[in-house]
Amino acid sequence: MDAFAALADPVRRALLVALAAGPARVADLAASHPISRPAVSRHLRVLAEAGLVAATDAGRERHYRLQRPGLAPVTDWLEALGPPDGGPRVTAAHLDALDLEVRRTTRDRRTTGADGADDRADDRAGETA
Amino acid sequence: MDAFAALADPVRRALLVALAAGPARVADLAASHPISRPAVSRHLRVLAEAGLVAATDAGRERHYRLQRPGLAPVTDWLEALGPPDGGPRVTAAHLDALDLEVRRTTRDRRTTGADGADDRADDRAGETA
DNA sequence: GCTATTGGTAACAGGTCAGTTACTAATCTG
DNA sequence: CAGATTAGTAACTGACCTGTTACCAATAGC
Structure with a gap:
């Protein structure tokens, strides 16, 4: 799934916002969102496929962290389309x-x-x- | 449908790119894309709901044009998440x-x-x- | 007025995605 | 070693989205 489709889901955007504050475990993310842990796990897999997050194994835990460069395809496309309000370029x-x-x-x-x-x-x- | 979901579809992104070059009619957009005219029409409705395009009636024709400010929710969210590469801000x-x-x-x-x-x-x- | 063109809608089929529960694998702890 | 915790997977259901064809409304041109 590409970055655009990955960002289309509000749950995934919320997960990215949560990860923007720092790395987190799956259980932590599931606890702070109104969906089950398997659902979070799958969302994270989608985000990882899109290059928006990365995981680091730490024993039985797995720490996910935000990968901001993965947003480049989106930002590049947006800026290729032109500034939203003719702002400074x-x-x-x-x-x-x-x-x-x-x-x-x-x-x-x-x-x-x-x-x-x-x-x-x-x-x-x-x-x- | 919000702007994020609207941008998730590659056909809609292609339509936006086409409209970035200037206003166009539905028939023109349908001719330059591998989908039927009703499909284009519905995509344009979705884009209009998201505030990404606007239409101007001209007789029996309808001219769609890009609405760049509609991208603001996306760009704002992206920049709130932080710069992708620490570039100039x-x-x-x-x-x-x-x-x-x-x-x-x-x-x-x-x-x-x-x-x-x-x-x-x-x-x-x-x-x- | 009749015909052609343009655009939107309705109804339908196919596929994908998000969510759940149940289960399994791996690791820490007593 | 036994139990608890963490994370991923499988199977399934339900909803949504996308595309098609067929049809209808409105306008331009003869």
Whole structure:
């Protein structure tokens, strides 16, 4: 089952959200969802086939964790279709160019004693890390 | 049917891709896809319910067009789950701040006679329009 | 007004998917 | 070793979804 079909089921989306907070066992996921454990087990198998989760055996337990790269087919398709609201569409190259400009600007203004406009460049640097 | 379930069907995704190139009639979409016209008609109804397409009556014809904002529930959910690869995550506010910096930089360099580095700020302005 | 074209609906058949209960395999614990 | 816990599988049922053909309504063109 592909990633699109895997995301179509609300139970599977809920499982992914739960796993986004960190790895979990099958019993834990079944306890926090209104379906039986075999149903959870099968949903997890579907998600694993789609590359959205991965399992690690630990004795008799099995720890499932989210695999965010598995969402790439969906995100890629969505972005190929175009932005949902004509919002900003920026590539890493754009950011690099802008980053260069901003660093030069702030340095120039410091040396020339410009006004105290806030230095937002650090925001991006932090988020892209 | 919600947007997630609507995107689960490959035929519906193909219809959306076709509509991304511009509005189309039902007959046109049916002709370019290996399913009957009633099937296309029902797929379009599903997509309309999900807010992914909209129709405009034009005489006996009906022009369907893509509604990109309908994808918002999906994109929002995906981005709430976290970035697939830790890529750049930039908001419009960041871009505005950067844009301000860049415009000031280029102006300063013009007045001070700097090198001929290209003016990338216009790129962003065009893409966000 | 008659015919052709466009689009939606109805009814039906086929297949798939989600859920359950019952059972089995493997591992930890006393 | 015996019992308990964890996880997966098998078999089954019920619902839903997708596709088809046949039919109906509305509009354009002669």
